[in-house]
Amino acid sequence: MDFDALRKIPLFSGLDDAACDRVTSQSSTRMVPADTVLALEGQPCDSLLIIEVGKAVALRTSASGRVARIRVDDAPVAIDKATALTGQNHLFTWMTLTRCRVRTIPRALFLDLVESDRSVLLQTAHHLATQANRSRADFLDAAIQDPATRVLNRLRERADSHGAIALDDGQDGLAAELGLSRVTVTRALGALTDHGVVRVRRNHVQLQP
Known part of the structure; x- marks a missing residue:
């Protein structure tokens, strides 16, 4: 090295x-x-x-x-x-x-x-x-934020310089990371997509400008 x-x-x-x-x-x-x-x-x-x-x-x-x-x-x-x-x-x-x-x-x-x-x-x-x-x-997010906001905050934290996030173990991994169910994460991503905040393709998420 x-x-x-x-x-x-x-x-x-x-x-x-x-x-x-x-x-x-x-x-x-x-x-x-x-x-x-x-x-x-x-x-x-x-x-x-x-x-x-x-x-x-x-x-x-x-x-x-x-x-x-x-x-x-x-x-x-x-x-x-x-x-x-x-x-x-x-x-x-x-x-x-x-x-x-x-x-x-x-x-x-x-x-x-x-x-x-x-x-x-x-x-x-x-x-x-x-x-x-x-x-x-x-701790504060878990106490006061709705699931969609928690998902978005974690995606922003993990995004690269181009706003891309690779979910290597899928939405199940993101759900486990946040202590949420897979169904809750799927619904949150759907809501964020509907609002034009993210674009989801399989195990990849792109933050929208």
Whole structure:
């Protein structure tokens, strides 16, 4: 992996060549197929996982066996940074949605970078603040917003620079992510389509200008 590619990961965007060399030399990469478990809920976190290519999803399973989809992360991204920072057990099960290239960085190296490199420290702080704000926004949306608004907010959050969203595991995945039923999500997308807000084609959604 060249240094420019490593710096595309927001967490490492400010690393100099020496730090990049250290990360690449002390980490490992592997290609994994879709539906591969990368980290298991309740398992100790001993490394920071980087998705260099592909998409990963965070899942949480209730005592009754109900699976909730928490979030989807697109490459290039470091996943579960907060858990790697604290060293606690994983709160979620992380699984690949697509074929992925995954880099594993020892937790000790990540912590040393946080302590020694100002850019990594600032990116980590930014991530934690963003995560806290998102959690509050999700809570408020669930409490006061109608399903169509919640669906639209999540689509806007996941859209690329052209307003396109790929639903890799279909509307079922979006429903699980929001804690809604598939029927509710289908109706919400239908209402948004009728109002000219989105265009839906199979597992792809396009936000309309």
